[in-house]
Amino acid sequence: MRGWLQQTAGGLPKTFWYLWSGTLINRTGAFVMLYLEIHMVYDYGFTASFAGLVLGLFGGGMALGSLAGGVLADRWGRRSTLLLSNTALAATAIGLGLSFQPLLVALLATVYGFWNGLGRPAFSATMVDVLGPSLRMRGMNLNYWAINLGFSAAAMLAGVLAHAPHLTVFALNAATQLVMAAIVFLRVPETTPVTAVTGRPKAEGSIGTVLRDRVFMTFVLLNLGLWIIIEACKLIPIAMHQRGLDATDYGTVIAVNGIMIVVGQLFVPRLLAGRSRSRVLSAAALLVGLGMGAVAVAGTVPLLMLTVVVWTAGEMINAPVNGTYIADLSRPTMRGRYQGVASMGFTAANFVAPIIGGALLDHAPPATLWLLLAALGVAVAIGQAVSGPARERRVLALQAAQARPAEGVRADAALAA
Numbered sequence: 001m002r003g004w005l006q007q008t009a010g011g012l013p014k015t016f017w018y019l020w021s022g023t024l025i026n027r028t029g030a031f032v033m034l035y036l037e038i039h040m041v042y043d044y045g046f047t048a049s050f051a052g053l054v055l056g057l058f059g060g061g062m063a064l065g066s067l068a069g070g071v072l073a074d075r076w077g078r079r080s081t082l083l084l085s086n087t088a089l090a091a092t093a094i095g096l097g098l099s100f101q102p103l104l105v106a107l108l109a110t111v112y113g114f115w116n117g118l119g120r121p122a123f124s125a126t127m128v129d130v131l132g133p134s135l136r137m138r139g140m141n142l143n144y145w146a147i148n149l150g151f152s153a154a155a156m157l158a159g160v161l162a163h164a165p166h167l168t169v170f171a172l173n174a175a176t177q178l179v180m181a182a183i184v185f186l187r188v189p190e191t192t193p194v195t196a197v198t199g200r201p202k203a204e205g206s207i208g209t210v211l212r213d214r215v216f217m218t219f220v221l222l223n224l225g226l227w228i229i230i231e232a233c234k235l236i237p238i239a240m241h242q243r244g245l246d247a248t249d250y251g252t253v254i255a256v257n258g259i260m261i262v263v264g265q266l267f268v269p270r271l272l273a274g275r276s277r278s279r280v281l282s283a284a285a286l287l288v289g290l291g292m293g294a295v296a297v298a299g300t301v302p303l304l305m306l307t308v309v310v311w312t313a314g315e316m317i318n319a320p321v322n323g324t325y326i327a328d329l330s331r332p333t334m335r336g337r338y339q340g341v342a343s344m345g346f347t348a349a350n351f352v353a354p355i356i357g358g359a360l361l362d363h364a365p366p367a368t369l370w371l372l373l374a375a376l377g378v379a380v381a382i383g384q385a386v387s388g389p390a391r392e393r394r395v396l397a398l399q400a401a402q403a404r405p406a407e408g409v410r411a412d413a414a415l416a417a
């Protein structure tokens with residue numbers, strides 16, 4: 001056991017563990033949107049469609065915040081962006097707790113999503129900066145485990161706090177955001193690359209530079225496809241209701257996802273060691289597509305739980321490889337912007353999947369959505385396999401450029417080709 005722990009968590013820098021602790025605390029306190037999901041219809045008196053719009057606006061705010069956060073992380077600094085994100089989140093959470101008017105709640109949910117997205121690229125870029133290439137896989141995997149452990153705790157707390165005084169929920173969330181800000185302020189150094197002359201962050205390229213990077217953007221679009229499939233899990237309660245099942249059993253069904261990740265995620269890096277990353281991503285897409293597609297024929301709660309087992313297995317093997325690839329494909333002086341665009345790909349799925357999926361469930365035959373998601377999984381798997389060689393060539397070129405800074409101009413020219 002000591003040997004396994006050393007292989008899993010040993011040798012990681014202190015700054016990583018401060019960030020990891022912040023992730024766990026932050027995600028444990030992230031029950032504001034879960035609380036709103038439960039209470040917007042019953043306690044706030046919103047219609048189901050307006051409640052769905054609020055959740056969609058939250059996802060849209062995250063996507064916009066991710067782009068802005070990527071620019072700030074590179075130009076202003078990772079640390080400053082994280083401090084702004086967490087303190088603004090705390091203030092917005094209190095504002096949400098004091099608001100009941102529909103339009104104001106929708107506006108504040110969008111702003112809350114924006115501040116949430118703003119900090120993600122800076123956090124990811126800082127983690128990549130401190131880990132280095134050799135430790136990225138293990139570090140990303142451990143952080144993903146902390147995210148899901150915290151989310152599972154948040155889900156339980158959302159239930160426990162369901163009958164607590166209304167403002168208490170939002171005040172507790174604000175407190176966790178301020179704790180995260182304190183950890184960053186006291187223990188996390190600035191890691192943004194700076195120029196030797198001015199001591200200020202290097203300013204190379206723009207968001208447009210990232211968007212014109214065909215290799216990277218292909219990878220982002222494939223990730224978006226995968227996460228649209230995964231985020232469609234939020235529509236399973238509707239499918240259960242259509243089949244005459246008790247939609248309240250959805251909690252039991254989706255709990256399988258959190259349990260599997262919390263129990264098994266730490267073993268994933270060893271399982272994937274030495275395997276082709278592109279093949280792993282293709283296998284992950286096939287598992288996610290198969291699991292979500294099987295919802296079309298799963299007519300009982302146990303069978304639905306089995307579908308979750310399949311697509312969660314794909315999510316688990318995808319996560320650490322995906323995070324490592326994003327880091328390896330990012331130019332160091334533009335890492336925040338690359339992380340921002342990548343994060344936008346993830347967060348946009350929160351907006352796309354519920355809207356398109358809900359429309360299909362309303363206006364198409366019951367199995368249509370799930371079969372289309374299975375087909376999307378196959379398409380993503382093929383895309384990962386076909387684009388894999390180009391990604392690996394780009395990674396090698398970037399590593400060569402960093403290893404031979406004197407040849408940086410020539411390497412940049414090769415990368416631009």
